[in-house]
Amino acid sequence: MFGKNRTAMVIGAQWGDEGKGKVIDYLTPDADYVVRFQGGNNAGHTLVVDGVVHKLHLIPSGVLYKGKRVVLGNGMVIDPEVLISEMDNFESKGIKLNMLISERAHVILPFHIIMDGMIDEYKGKLGAGTTRRGIGPAYADKAERSGIRMIDLMDTKIFREKYDQLFDLKKKTLKCLYKENIKLNKEEIFRSYVNFAKRLKPYVGDVSLEVNTAIDNGKKILFEGAQGTMLDNDHGAYPHTTSSNTIAGAVCTGVGVGPTKIDSIVGVVKAYLSRVGTGPVPTEAKNRLGDHLRERGQEYGTTTGRPRRCGWVDLVQLRYACRVNGLTSLAITKVDVLGGLKKIPIATKYKYKSSYITELPADLNLQRQCKPVYKELDGWKDISDEEFKKIITGGYKELPKKMRTYLKFIEDQTNTPISLVSVGAERTSTIEVKE
Numbered sequence: 239m240f241g242k243n244r245t246a247m248v249i250g251a252q253w254g255d256e257g258k259g260k261v262i263d264y265l266t267p268d269a270d271y272v273v274r275f276q277g278g279n280n281a282g283h284t285l286v287v288d289g290v291v292h293k294l295h296l297i298p299s300g301v302l303y304k305g306k307r308v309v310l311g312n313g314m315v316i317d318p319e320v321l322i323s324e325m326d327n328f329e330s331k332g333i334k335l336n337m338l339i340s341e342r343a344h345v346i347l348p349f350h351i352i353m354d355g356m357i358d359e360y361k362g363k364l365g366a367g368t369t370r371r372g373i374g375p376a377y378a379d380k381a382e383r384s385g386i387r388m389i390d391l392m393d394t395k396i397f398r399e400k401y402d403q404l405f406d407l408k409k410k411t412l413k414c415l416y417k418e419n420i421k422l423n424k425e426e427i428f429r430s431y432v433n434f435a436k437r438l439k440p441y442v443g444d445v446s447l448e449v450n451t452a453i454d455n456g457k458k459i460l461f462e463g464a465q466g467t468m469l470d471n472d473h474g475a476y477p478h479t480t481s482s483n484t485i486a487g488a489v490c491t492g493v494g495v496g497p498t499k500i501d502s503i504v505g506v507v508k509a510y511l512s513r514v515g516t517g518p519v520p521t522e523a524k525n526r527l528g529d530h531l532r533e534r535g536q537e538y539g540t541t542t543g544r545p546r547r548c549g550w551v552d553l554v555q556l557r558y559a560c561r562v563n564g565l566t567s568l569a570i571t572k573v574d575v576l577g578g579l580k581k582i583p584i585a586t587k588y589k590y591k592s593s594y595i596t597e598l599p600a601d602l603n604l605q606r607q608c609k610p611v612y613k614e615l616d617g618w619k620d621i622s623d624e625e626f627k628k629i630i631t632g633g634y635k636e637l638p639k640k641m642r643t644y645l646k647f648i649e650d651q652t653n654t655p656i657s658l659v660s661v662g663a664e665r666t667s668t669i670e671v672k673e
C-alpha cells in the first residue's frame with residue numbers, strides 16, 4: 239500500500255477506537271519503522287494475530303513483526319512503569335524488542351495520575367471523563383516547562399534537581415488548591431524512577447535524527463496516530479478532548495519531521511460511531527440500536543473497560559476530519575457489525591433551532607443543542623465468517639451491493655476515496671480497494 243510513498247500515516251478520523259491498530263497492523267509488513275508521535279497509555283490497541291489477543295498501550299503494534307523498528311516519539315508522554323511492563327510482557331513471549339524511545343519524550347509521574355482524576359472530577363460536566371492515566375497533567379507540566387523528559391531521567395543529577403522542584407510544587411498545589419495532602423513517598427518514587435531509567439537507557443535516543451536519516455535512506459515509515467480527530471486539543475470537541483494534538487500535523491512536532499516528508503494519510507473510520515468519555519456526541523444512539531452496536535461490536539474501552547457510547551456515522555464530523563487532517567484515503571472498519579440492520583442512519587447535517595449546520599461548530603452551546611439530520615440507507619443481511627472468507631478472496635466487488643452503496647455514500651460525501659475495508663478483527667479480514 240505504500241507504493242512509491244516514503245511515509246504513510248494512520249489517523250483516527252472520529253473519537254478514537256476506530257480500529258487504527260488493525261489498520262496499522264495490516265500496513266506494517268510494508269514498513270521498516272512504526273512510529274508513534276503523541277499520547278501515552280491512554281491509548282489502547284487490541285490486535286488479534288493467529289487467534290492470540292494482544293493489548294498494547296505504548297509500544298507501537300509493529301513490535302509483533304520481526305525486525306520492524308518501533309519508535310516512541312518526543313510528542314508522547316510515557317509512564318515508564320507501564321512501558322516496562324509492556325516490554326516484559328513481550329519479552330516473556332519471546333518477542334525481541336527493536337525499539338527507540340525519544341530522549342525528548344516527557345515522563346508521567348505518580349502525582350500526574352492523582353491530579354488527573356482530581357481535576358477531571360472537579361470539572362464535572364466540563365470534564366472529559368479522562369482515562370486517569372496522568373496524560374493531561376503531564377502535558378500541562380510540559381507546556382509549563384517543568385516537565386521531566388526521558389533524557390533528564392537518564393541523568394540522576396539532573397533528575398534529582400528537577401524532581402525535587404516538581405514534587406514540592408505539586409505537593410503545594412495539591413494542598414492549596416485541592417486541600418489534599420499528597421500521600422506519596424517522595425524518595426521511594428525517586429528510587430523506582432532511577433531503576434526504570436536503568437532499564438530504559440539502552441533504548442533512549444534521538445528519534446528525529448534516526449527517522450529522518452531512515453527516510454533519506456529509502457526506508458518506509460508508518461506513523462501511528464493515537465486517539466482521534468475529535469479528541470485533538472485544538473481541533474476536537476474542546477474541552478472534552480485529550481491533551482495532545484491527535485491530527486496528522488502533530489507528527490511534525492511529535493517526531494521532528496518536516497511536513498514535506500508526509501506522503502499519505504489514511505483516516506480510520508468505524509462504520510458506525512463510538513466514544514468513551516463525556517461531552518456532546520450528536521449522533522449517539524441512546525436506544526436499543528445503540529445497545530445493539532455496543533454488544534455486537536464489543537464496544538468496551540481497551541484501556542479502562544468502560545462501555546463506549548455508540549451511534550451513527552456523522553458526516554459533518556467526518557468531512558471536518560478529512561479537512562483538518564488532509565486525509566488522502568479512508569479505511570472503514572467493523573463494517574461486519576452493521577450486518578442484519580434493516581436501515582442504517584447516517585447524519586448529513588445538523589439542525590439548530592430553525593437553521594441547518596453543515597460545518598462542525600466550535601461553539602459548545604451549539605454542540606450541545608444541535609440535532610443530527612439523518613439519511614437512512616438500506617442495510618444488508620448478516621454475513622457469516624465463512625461467507626466473508628469467500629467475499630474477501632473475490633475482493634471489494636464481491637461485497638453486498640447495499641454495503642457498497644453505504645460505503646460509496648461515505649466516499650462521495652467526504653470526497654475522499656476508501657482504500658481499505660475491514661470486516662473482522664483478524665489481520666486477514668481486510669479488503670484493499672484498488673482503483
Ligand code: IMP
Pocket residue numbers: 253254255280281282366367368369370371372373374464465466469478479480481514515516
Ligand atoms: P485523557 O487522554 O486520558 O486525558 O482523556 C481525555 C478524553 O479522551 C477522554 O474523553 C477519554 O475517554 C478520551 N480518550 C483518551 N484516549 C483515548 C483512546 O485511545 N480512545 C478513545 N478515547 C480516548
